[in-house]
Amino acid sequence: MTDTVPATLAADPTSGRPPACDIAVVGGGAAGLHVALEAADAGGRVTVVSRTPLTGSASFRAQGGLAAAIGPGDTVDKHAADTLEAGRGLCEPAVVEVLVREAPAAVENLMKRGVEFDLEPDGELALGLEGGHSERRIVHAGGAETGRAITSRLAELVAAHPGIDVLEGASAQALWTSGGTCVGVITDRGPLRAGGTVLATGGGAALWRRTTNPRGAIGAGSVLAAAAGAELADLELCQFHPTALALPGSDLDGWLITEAVRGEGALLLDAAGERFTDELSPRDAVAAAILDRMAADGAPFVSLDLRPVPLERFPTITRTLASVGLDPAAGPVPVAPASHYLIGGVRTDLHCRSSVPGLLAVGEAACTGLHGANRLASNSLSECFVFGSRAAVAALEGDTGGQDPFPPGEDGWRFTGPTTATREAVWELAGPLRDAATLRRLLEDPYPLARLIATSALKREESRGVHRRSDFPATETSLDLHHVVIDGTGEPRLERWA
Numbered sequence: 271m272t273d274t275v276p277a278t279l280a281a282d283p284t285s286g287r288p289p290a291c292d293i294a295v296v297g298g299g300a301a302g303l304h305v306a307l308e309a310a311d312a313g314g315r316v317t318v319v320s321r322t323p324l325t326g327s328a329s330f331r332a333q334g335g336l337a338a339a340i341g342p343g344d345t346v347d348k349h350a351a352d353t354l355e356a357g358r359g360l361c362e363p364a365v366v367e368v369l370v371r372e373a374p375a376a377v378e379n380l381m382k383r384g385v386e387f388d389l390e391p392d393g394e395l396a397l398g399l400e401g402g403h404s405e406r407r408i409v410h411a412g413g414a415e416t417g418r419a420i421t422s423r424l425a426e427l428v429a430a431h432p433g434i435d436v437l438e439g440a441s442a443q444a445l446w447t448s449g450g451t452c453v454g455v456i457t458d459r460g461p462l463r464a465g466g467t468v469l470a471t472g473g474g475a476a477l478w479r480r481t482t483n484p485r486g487a488i489g490a491g492s493v494l495a496a497a498a499g500a501e502l503a504d505l506e507l508c509q510f511h512p513t514a515l516a517l518p519g520s521d522l523d524g525w526l527i528t529e530a531v532r533g534e535g536a537l538l539l540d541a542a543g544e545r546f547t548d549e550l551s552p553r554d555a556v557a558a559a560i561l562d563r564m565a566a567d568g569a570p571f572v573s574l575d576l577r578p579v580p581l582e583r584f585p586t587i588t589r590t591l592a593s594v595g596l597d598p599a600a601g602p603v604p605v606a607p608a609s610h611y612l613i614g615g616v617r618t619d620l621h622c623r624s625s626v627p628g629l630l631a632v633g634e635a636a637c638t639g640l641h642g643a644n645r646l647a648s649n650s651l652s653e654c655f656v657f658g659s660r661a662a663v664a665a666l667e668g669d670t671g672g673q674d675p676f677p678p679g680e681d682g683w684r685f686t687g688p689t690t691a692t693r694e695a696v697w698e699l700a701g702p703l704r705d706a707a708t709l710r711r712l713l714e715d716p717y718p719l720a721r722l723i724a725t726s727a728l729k730r731e732e733s734r735g736v737h738r739r740s741d742f743p744a745t746e747t748s749l750d751l752h753h754v755v756i757d758g759t760g761e762p763r764l765e766r767w768a
């Protein structure tokens with residue numbers, strides 16, 4: 271993407287008011303790019319505010335692909351059943367229904383936009399298998415370069431679209447609210463009025479020191495939304511990916527080795543070289559089995575044996591491992607869980623609307639209840655596109671006409687990112703296995719989202735899916751379908767959603 275608006279946002283020359291657009295999209299990952307294209311194609315004037323270049327998004331890193339029930343013998347009902355099963359009694363069924371029904375059309379839409387997915391020799395889409403899926407339904411590109419292929423193509427289209435301005439390298443510092451309604455966004459280049467403001471700022475998994483995510487995945491959307499009074503939900507639910515490369519001290523420590531290799535036969539081995547779990551179970555189960563085995567072995571990692579895998583189909587993995595002197599064809603590589611996906615975020619409805627009028631959220635920034643207590647692999651990219659289309663429609667219903675002419679002054683609240691000490695603390699105190707004593711120590715952290723994560727994790731007094739409490743090891747069936755919601759006051763409550 272290239273800048274198509276000036277470095278500082280200019281005020282309207284006649285009214286002196288800050289510039290306006292129909293939709294301000296904050297974030298230039300898969301969700302943000304898709305919302306921008308859908309809204310601009312529908313005639314909206316869109317401005318995308320994106321802090322990092324494309325390569326800095328989690329979307330760019332996505333390896334496995336996106337899930338859609340399009341293979342022979344597959345059905346939307348099977349996709350829904352797998353999602354619900356993985357979600358451990360916490361998925362919002364109506365949201366799951368939307369995802370599985372609309373995912374096939376989302377794949378088609380991307381192909382129409384020129385995304386080239388991998389094909390079988392007969393020209394049909396090649397479909398991968400991943401943990402928790404009962405059928406082959408993962409659409410991918412370039413082997414394990416799906417995120418790069420999709421986002422690069424969408425970014426080209428966004429840059430060329432006459433209805434979209436891109437403010438690259440610009441950061442949202444606060445939401446602009448008036449009378450309880452969001453009327454735009456304050457960026458470090460000036461204020462921008464918008465009929466609808468869409469947070470597509472990605473997740474917060476990089477708040478945990480050991481992570482598969484880019485450093486910028488710090489949950490900025492949740493922090494901005496909370497400061498504007500919006501409800502957040504499920505912040506205690508962070509998914510730890512089972513197989514991130516374990517190379518402490520190396521830049522590649524935490525580098526994700528896609529689940530798809532386990533779908534193609536890769537094996538998990540303990541210190542004695544023995545298998546110890548079903549490699550194709552849902553992520554929470556595999557991650558827990560690895561952590562338990564690491565503890566039993568007194569080892570900082572387990573091994574992933576990639577020799578059964580047709581490695582020529584995963585050139586990125588072979589190339590990346592070679593760069594740190596590892597040869598997957600010669601022997602197993604060390605892996606351990608790392609934080610991967612923050613299930614919680616800005617609470618939204620089926621149309622991506624938050625509890626603050628005029629403010630929407632989509633992609634990993636949002637929490638619809640889709641993933642329950644454990645995200646099914648490759649449902650999140652599908653979510654970006656399925657709900658991105660819905661967000662574009664809902665955001666266009668906003669109105670740029672009647673808002674306050676001038677934004678709040680410089681002395682208002684502004685976003686400040688987390689320190690390295692916060693990332694250490696979140697990993698140590700709210701890691702894959704928590705308890706009340708450690709979580710309470712996080713309540714004093716200077717970064718608001720760290721405190722909100724601890725508050726939510728304390729409120730859920732059970733273990734479920736990705737949330738494991740050593741002091742509450744059992745799952746409480748009375749908490750099925752109950753979500754931890756935090757409102758503008760910062761107080762948590764348990765709320766039944768279905």
Ligand SMILES: Cc1cc2nc3c(=O)[nH]c(=O)nc-3n(C[C@H](O)[C@H](O)[C@H](O)COP(=O)(O)OP(=O)(O)OC[C@H]3O[C@@H](n4cnc5c(N)ncnc54)[C@H](O)[C@@H]3O)c2cc1C
Nearest residue numbers: 297298299300301321328329334335442472633634648651
């Ligand atoms: C290594 C890896 C592999 C993955 N593989 C898969 C997979 O195979 N399948 C799958 O479904 N999911 C996968 N995921 C998860 C998936 O990639 C993400 O959930 C999804 O891409 C999130 O997209 P997004 O658009 O919501 O956020 P992102 O892609 O993270 O984009 C967020 C954007 O917001 C910008 N931003 C943030 N804060 C601000 C601010 N204050 N102001 C302006 N801009 C801001 C960022 O710079 C970035 O451009 C993977 C994740 C990782 C890390």
